[in-house]
Amino acid sequence: MPNRKKFIGANWKMNAAPVGWDASDSPYFSMSNIDVVVFPTSIDLRMCTQKKLSVGAQYGRPETAGAFTGDIAMQEIRAVGCTHVLCGHSERRQHHEESDEMISKQVISALQCGLIPLLCIGENADQREMGETKEVLAQQLLAVSNVEGMIVAYEPVWAIGTGKTPTAPEANETHAFIRSLLKDKNTRILYGGSMNSANAAEFLAQPEIDGGLIGGASLKPEEFRKIVDVARAS
Ligand code: 13P
Secondary structure (H helix, E strand, O other): HHHOOEEEEEEEEOOOOOOOOOOOOOOOOOOOEEEEEEEOOOOOHHHHHHOOEEEEEOEOOOOOOOOOOOOHHHHHHHHHOOOOOEEOOOHHHHHHHOHHHHHHHHHHHHHOOOOOOEEEEOHHHHHHHHOHHHHHHHHHHHHHOOOOEEEEEOOOOOHOOOOOOOOHHHHHHHHHHHHHHHHOOOOOEEOOOOOOOOHHHHOOOOOOOEEEOOOHHHHHHHHHHHHHHHHHHO
16 A cells, blocks of 8 residues: 555635634644645735644745745745645646746745645646647646655646536546656645545545545535545545
């Protein structure tokens, strides 16, 4: 059995922390047998680290300081107590035109700052329809396939926020393909895209799926708790 601790990430995107996020029985706290990490807005990072949650940023810039209005540096993210950072989420690729080159710099810089990068990759609907999924994923991984210490999140763009998902065995096969491209075979590979309490068990039972990156369902504490419970049991 590979030693890959299950990981459940709550990507709150541009939303406020859900009510009760810091209650003593909140589902957003990390546990000994499973990593639970929240990804709040930049403004809420410090608030969350102060309450002892495991926290990651949704984006970080490699440069340490300078004329980059609106951005935050990896170093600052680490300095407020974060442990993780998303790199190349599809919404950043789409709305901020982040390229694979920029994203690979983020991954390297995160590691240098002592943060664990979660590299997000995934094909869009057209690419899937054209049968280009593997090619797209290989391209997105190309510059960082030798990197050790990161986590990969496979998030098919067409599955994000749509209620559509690949089947669990399909996702498993894609994860196996991703792993085949990585030098570090112990890299954790998460699935993301419309994961919820109803489908989590099936995804998390797959041998190549080491956890989930949850968007919409992570904003509902009781729904999120069920996903965490499934992950703990799987
Ligand atoms: P949804 O769970 O809302 O589909 O979002 C997934 C995601 O983008 C996580 O990063």
